[in-house]
Amino acid sequence: MIRLSPFARLFYIGLWNFAYCDKGHLPDDALGLKLKILPADPVDADELLAEVMRNGRVSRVEAEGKTYLWMPSFGPWQKTDPRWKTRCPACAHQDSLILTKTPVSYAESHQSSALREENQREEKRTVITHALPSAESVFDAAYLHWPKKVERKAALEKFKAAAKRIDSEALAAHIVRFGDAYAATTDKRFTPALGVWIGHERWTDELPSAQQGERKPTRTDQNLDFVAQLAREQAQQQRGLTA
Ligand SMILES: [Zn+2]
Incomplete structure:
Protein backbone atom coordinates (compact mmCIF):
# COMPACT_ATOMS: atom_id res chain seq x y z
CA MET A 1 0.00 0.00 0.00
CA ILE A 2 1.29 3.42 -0.94
CA ARG A 3 2.20 5.61 1.99
CA LEU A 4 -0.10 8.56 2.55
CA SER A 5 1.32 12.05 2.93
CA PRO A 6 0.69 13.68 6.34
CA PHE A 7 -2.10 15.86 4.93
CA ALA A 8 -3.80 12.88 3.30
CA ARG A 9 -3.65 11.00 6.60
CA LEU A 10 -5.27 13.87 8.46
CA PHE A 11 -7.85 14.13 5.71
CA TYR A 12 -8.64 10.44 5.98
CA ILE A 13 -8.91 10.55 9.77
CA GLY A 14 -11.24 13.52 9.39
CA LEU A 15 -13.42 11.70 6.87
CA TRP A 16 -14.58 9.26 9.54
CA ASN A 17 -16.51 12.03 11.22
CA PHE A 18 -18.52 12.90 8.15
CA ALA A 19 -19.73 9.49 7.02
CA TYR A 20 -23.45 9.41 6.29
CA CYS A 21 -23.81 5.94 7.65
CA ASP A 22 -22.17 2.94 9.26
CA LYS A 23 -21.15 1.62 5.87
CA GLY A 24 -18.82 4.56 5.34
CA HIS A 25 -20.65 6.46 2.61
CA LEU A 26 -19.71 10.11 2.20
CA PRO A 27 -20.78 12.98 0.00
CA ASP A 28 -18.76 13.09 -3.23
CA ASP A 29 -17.57 16.58 -2.44
CA ALA A 30 -13.81 16.81 -2.08
CA LEU A 31 -13.80 20.56 -1.51
CA GLY A 32 -16.61 20.54 1.02
CA LEU A 33 -14.89 17.80 3.00
CA LYS A 34 -11.51 19.49 2.80
CA LEU A 35 -13.02 22.73 4.10
CA LYS A 36 -14.45 20.91 7.09
CA ILE A 37 -11.35 18.88 7.87
CA LEU A 38 -8.40 21.06 6.83
CA PRO A 39 -9.97 24.49 6.36
CA ALA A 40 -6.82 26.57 6.60
CA ASP A 41 -4.27 24.44 4.78
CA PRO A 42 -2.98 25.24 1.31
CA VAL A 43 -3.60 21.80 -0.12
CA ASP A 44 -5.76 20.94 -3.08
CA ALA A 45 -8.98 19.16 -2.19
CA ASP A 46 -9.11 17.09 -5.37
CA GLU A 47 -5.52 16.01 -4.95
CA LEU A 48 -6.11 14.98 -1.32
CA LEU A 49 -9.06 12.88 -2.37
CA ALA A 50 -7.13 11.44 -5.31
CA GLU A 51 -4.34 10.44 -2.94
CA VAL A 52 -6.58 8.54 -0.52
CA MET A 53 -8.32 6.95 -3.51
CA ARG A 54 -5.03 5.82 -5.09
CA ASN A 55 -4.19 4.43 -1.69
CA GLY A 56 -7.34 2.33 -1.74
CA ARG A 57 -8.90 3.83 1.37
CA VAL A 58 -11.71 5.56 -0.48
CA SER A 59 -13.67 4.51 -3.57
CA ARG A 60 -16.41 6.14 -5.55
CA VAL A 61 -19.81 4.52 -5.93
CA GLU A 62 -22.75 5.50 -8.05
CA ALA A 63 -26.48 4.99 -7.98
CA GLU A 64 -29.05 6.47 -10.31
CA GLY A 65 -26.63 8.98 -11.74
CA LYS A 66 -25.40 10.30 -8.39
CA THR A 67 -21.97 9.55 -7.03
CA TYR A 68 -20.85 9.08 -3.43
CA LEU A 69 -17.57 8.32 -1.76
CA TRP A 70 -17.19 5.12 0.16
CA MET A 71 -14.62 3.99 2.72
CA PRO A 72 -14.54 0.22 2.15
CA SER A 73 -12.73 -0.60 5.39
CA PHE A 74 -15.16 1.44 7.45
CA GLY A 75 -18.13 -0.88 7.29
CA PRO A 76 -16.90 -4.20 8.69
CA TRP A 77 -16.24 -2.61 12.10
CA GLN A 78 -19.60 -0.97 12.35
CA LYS A 79 -22.61 -2.50 13.91
CA THR A 80 -25.33 -1.47 11.53
CA ASP A 81 -27.99 0.64 13.09
CA PRO A 82 -31.03 0.62 10.81
CA ARG A 83 -31.85 4.19 11.79
CA TRP A 84 -28.83 5.38 9.84
CA LYS A 85 -29.86 3.74 6.61
CA THR A 86 -32.83 5.95 6.10
CA ARG A 87 -30.68 9.04 6.39
CA CYS A 88 -27.93 7.95 4.03
CA PRO A 89 -28.69 8.89 0.40
CA ALA A 90 -26.33 6.17 -0.87
CA CYS A 91 -27.92 3.45 1.25
CA ALA A 92 -31.31 4.60 0.01
CA HIS A 93 -30.22 3.19 -3.36
CA GLN A 94 -28.36 0.27 -1.91
CA ASP A 95 -29.55 -2.22 -4.52
CA SER A 96 -28.35 -0.19 -7.47
CA LEU A 97 -25.04 1.00 -6.03
CA ILE A 98 -22.09 0.23 -8.26
CA LEU A 99 -18.41 1.05 -8.04
CA THR A 100 -17.65 3.67 -10.65
CA LYS A 101 -14.86 3.44 -13.14
CA THR A 102 -14.60 7.20 -13.41
CA PRO A 103 -11.22 8.86 -12.95
CA VAL A 104 -10.17 9.15 -9.34
CA SER A 105 -10.52 12.89 -9.07
CA TYR A 106 -13.23 15.22 -10.20
CA ALA A 107 -10.55 17.38 -11.79
CA GLU A 108 -9.39 14.53 -13.98
CA SER A 109 -12.78 14.20 -15.56
CA HIS A 110 -13.43 17.91 -15.92
CA GLN A 111 -10.20 19.39 -17.27
CA SER A 112 -10.14 20.30 -20.94
CA SER A 113 -6.41 20.30 -21.55
CA ALA A 114 -4.77 17.07 -20.54
CA LEU A 115 -1.31 18.56 -20.68
CA ARG A 116 -2.13 21.60 -18.60
CA GLU A 117 -3.85 19.40 -16.10
CA GLU A 118 -0.80 17.17 -15.81
CA ASN A 119 1.36 20.20 -15.08
CA GLN A 120 -1.02 21.46 -12.45
CA ARG A 121 -1.17 18.09 -10.79
CA GLU A 122 2.60 17.96 -10.62
CA GLU A 123 2.58 21.31 -8.85
CA LYS A 124 -0.04 20.17 -6.38
CA ARG A 125 1.90 17.04 -5.61
CA THR A 126 4.96 19.12 -4.92
CA VAL A 127 3.00 21.21 -2.43
CA ILE A 128 1.73 18.14 -0.66
CA THR A 129 5.06 16.39 -0.38
CA HIS A 130 7.07 19.40 0.73
CA ALA A 131 4.66 21.19 2.99
CA LEU A 132 3.85 19.90 6.45
CA PRO A 133 0.59 20.43 8.26
CA SER A 134 0.66 23.17 10.87
ZN1 LIG B 1 -24.82 4.53 3.45
Missing part, protein backbone atom coordinates in the same frame (compact mmCIF):
# COMPACT_ATOMS: atom_id res chain seq x y z
CA ALA A 135 0.40 22.10 14.49
CA GLU A 136 -3.06 23.62 14.51
CA SER A 137 -4.25 21.50 11.57
CA VAL A 138 -2.98 18.36 13.22
CA PHE A 139 -4.68 19.44 16.42
CA ASP A 140 -7.98 20.20 14.67
CA ALA A 141 -8.10 16.88 12.87
CA ALA A 142 -7.72 15.17 16.24
CA TYR A 143 -10.07 17.56 18.03
CA LEU A 144 -12.90 16.41 15.74
CA HIS A 145 -12.74 13.14 17.65
CA TRP A 146 -12.82 14.60 21.14
CA PRO A 147 -16.45 14.33 22.28
CA LYS A 148 -16.35 17.23 24.74
CA LYS A 149 -15.93 20.43 22.77
CA VAL A 150 -14.88 22.92 25.45
CA GLU A 151 -11.97 25.36 25.72
CA ARG A 152 -10.49 24.57 22.33
CA LYS A 153 -7.98 27.39 22.62
CA ALA A 154 -6.58 26.14 25.92
CA ALA A 155 -6.42 22.65 24.49
CA LEU A 156 -4.55 23.93 21.44
CA GLU A 157 -1.99 25.68 23.65
CA LYS A 158 -1.47 22.50 25.66
CA PHE A 159 -1.16 20.58 22.41
CA LYS A 160 1.52 22.92 21.09
CA ALA A 161 3.43 22.74 24.36
CA ALA A 162 3.21 18.95 24.49
CA ALA A 163 4.28 18.73 20.83
CA LYS A 164 7.73 19.91 21.94
CA ARG A 165 8.12 16.69 23.91
CA ILE A 166 6.16 14.23 21.78
CA ASP A 167 5.71 14.08 18.02
CA SER A 168 2.56 16.03 17.13
CA GLU A 169 1.17 13.32 14.87
CA ALA A 170 1.69 10.70 17.52
CA LEU A 171 -0.05 12.96 20.05
CA ALA A 172 -2.92 13.46 17.59
CA ALA A 173 -3.20 9.70 17.21
CA HIS A 174 -3.50 9.36 21.01
CA ILE A 175 -6.22 12.03 21.05
CA VAL A 176 -8.15 10.26 18.30
CA ARG A 177 -7.84 6.94 20.11
CA PHE A 178 -8.92 8.26 23.50
CA GLY A 179 -11.52 10.65 22.07
CA ASP A 180 -13.26 7.81 20.28
CA ALA A 181 -13.02 5.63 23.36
CA TYR A 182 -14.51 8.35 25.56
CA ALA A 183 -17.27 8.91 23.03
CA ALA A 184 -18.07 5.22 23.06
CA THR A 185 -17.95 4.59 26.78
CA THR A 186 -18.16 7.72 28.88
CA ASP A 187 -20.82 10.24 29.60
CA LYS A 188 -19.71 13.68 28.42
CA ARG A 189 -19.96 15.00 31.98
CA PHE A 190 -17.19 12.64 33.01
CA THR A 191 -15.02 13.18 29.95
CA PRO A 192 -12.11 15.51 30.75
CA ALA A 193 -11.56 18.71 28.82
CA LEU A 194 -8.91 18.00 26.20
CA GLY A 195 -6.52 20.65 27.55
CA VAL A 196 -6.60 19.08 31.01
CA TRP A 197 -6.18 15.63 29.52
CA ILE A 198 -3.10 16.73 27.52
CA GLY A 199 -1.69 18.64 30.50
CA HIS A 200 -1.72 15.49 32.58
CA GLU A 201 -0.28 13.38 29.74
CA ARG A 202 -3.15 11.01 30.14
CA TRP A 203 -2.43 9.12 26.93
CA THR A 204 -0.35 6.87 29.12
CA ASP A 205 -3.55 5.85 30.97
CA GLU A 206 -5.55 2.78 30.16
CA LEU A 207 -8.19 3.45 27.55
CA PRO A 208 -11.58 4.19 29.10
CA SER A 209 -13.84 1.20 28.74
CA ALA A 210 -17.51 0.60 29.16
CA GLN A 211 -18.49 -0.49 32.65
CA GLN A 212 -20.97 -3.16 31.76
CA GLY A 213 -23.87 -3.89 29.54
CA GLU A 214 -24.00 -3.34 25.83
CA ARG A 215 -21.34 -1.31 24.17
CA LYS A 216 -22.52 1.46 21.95
CA PRO A 217 -21.69 0.58 18.31
CA THR A 218 -18.82 2.87 17.44
CA ARG A 219 -16.00 3.58 15.13
CA THR A 220 -13.52 3.05 17.90
CA ASP A 221 -12.30 -0.36 16.86
CA GLN A 222 -11.61 0.67 13.34
CA ASN A 223 -10.01 3.89 14.44
CA LEU A 224 -7.79 2.10 16.91
CA ASP A 225 -6.60 -0.19 14.19
CA PHE A 226 -5.87 2.64 11.80
CA VAL A 227 -4.23 4.80 14.43
CA ALA A 228 -1.99 1.94 15.44
CA GLN A 229 -0.99 1.59 11.82
CA LEU A 230 -0.26 5.31 11.54
CA ALA A 231 1.86 5.19 14.65
CA ARG A 232 3.86 2.30 13.20
CA GLU A 233 4.35 4.15 9.92
CA GLN A 234 5.32 7.27 11.80
CA ALA A 235 7.90 5.36 13.83
CA GLN A 236 9.28 3.80 10.67
CA GLN A 237 9.53 7.17 8.97
CA GLN A 238 11.32 8.67 11.93
CA ARG A 239 13.75 5.81 12.08
CA GLY A 240 14.30 6.33 8.37
CA LEU A 241 14.95 10.03 8.85
CA THR A 242 17.36 9.68 11.72
CA ALA A 243 19.21 6.66 10.31
